[in-house]
């Protein structure tokens with residue numbers, strides 16, 4: 043059920059410390075690796091939100107034992123995977139692309155479906171790759187059915203991963219459990235979101251898997267066991283960006299505790315992006331501290347590597363002085379919604395000046411006015427509306443509930459950051 047929400051305006055500079063829950067991308071990778079491992083694993087500080095709860099539910103339906111530990115951890119005990127099972131992917135790219143390669147190792151029939159828009163997200167490439175590696179999959183998009191044979195021959199496959207890095211990550215995450223391992227070659231326009239593939243490779247190596255990524259656009263995963271271990275999940279740096287943006291647009295100061303000095307999360311690039319827009323950003327013992335400027339400045343930026351930050355950067359751009367040009371993100375037309383079309387429509391509905399290019403956006407300064415901001419079931423569209431609503435009176439977001447995709451309580455966190463009455 044959608045839930046309309048009047049975006050609160052800030053009555054002064056936002057000054058807050060905002061602890062951010064765990065990374066969606068790390069949590070859902072750790073869950074898959076733990077499910078395929080040779081012994082039990084513990085996920086410490088995992089994200090508990092719709093995308094990760096769907097992954098847990100799907101793995102449980104395949105026979106994996108996942109229990110709640112103290113302090114919100116998850117204890118994952120692997121078992122042989124088996125169908126029949128029905129997997130609900132929701133709108134989660136990480137579930138629809140990471141789980142089928144693992145489920146192909148099961149015995150039995152497994153069906154996959156998801157939200158209405160999930161049925162339009164690109165899937166053909168990874169399902170064709172699974173077939174080429176020896177899995178039995180009927181269908182080219184959600185809904186589809188996988189007939190698990192208890193094992194996958196594996197081997198070499200060439201794919202065009204320009205629509206999503208998750209095609210590569212999905213195949214690599216399960217590849218060590220295929221008889222011949224897996225070699226994935228990319229042939230096509232550049233692969234987006236490369237840090238997410240680096241995250242996959244780094245986590246596989248942490249689990250003792252041998253991965254060769256020395257050649258560009260080629261990844262080799264040797265067959266062998268995946269080690270069970272303790273996974274410590276970093277805060278979700280992309281989810282931190284709306285809160286950093288709250289300081290950026292109000293001339294305030296926001297601290298995100300636990301910001302890692304080094305990370306494979308593409309959200310790590312936020313530091314540089316906010317600086318380029320005029321913010322002062324420092325990594326301190328207390329976390330990442332961002333101080334907002336008097337006026338933000340527009341930037342010309344290629345976000346191919348950190349494309350999931352586009353809605354936040356676009357919201358900042360709509361409030362900045364000077365033109366912003368965002369390049370390298372054609373593929374986000376296949377994200378939770380067509381994000382290029384959605385951002386242009388919603389910024390312009392508020393009186394702004396945004397236009398679509400072949401691979402991105404141009405956003406020029408123009409005064410905005412209050413209006414309904416549509417989220418299109420996209421968590422990052424919803425939070426982009428919240429950012430603009432901080433400084434533009436009368437903005438409502440049509441569906442704030444969709445933020446539960448990756449944040450269990452965005453409205454509560456937002457109210458607390460703004461010190462609103464009744465906030466936690």
Ligand SMILES: O=C(O)C1=C[C@@H](OP(=O)(O)O)[C@@H](O)[C@H](O)C1
Pocket residue numbers: 066067068135136205206207208211234235238239349350373
């Ligand atoms: O592997 C991951 O965890 C992700 C990869 C990226 O997908 P795309 O490569 O489709 O952009 C990113 O945008 C998404 O939010 C999470």
Ligand SMILES: C=C(OP(=O)(O)O)C(=O)O
Pocket residue numbers: 133134135136350377378422448
């Ligand atoms: C693209 C995103 O999600 P997904 O994992 O569903 O692809 C996102 O969170 O911005």
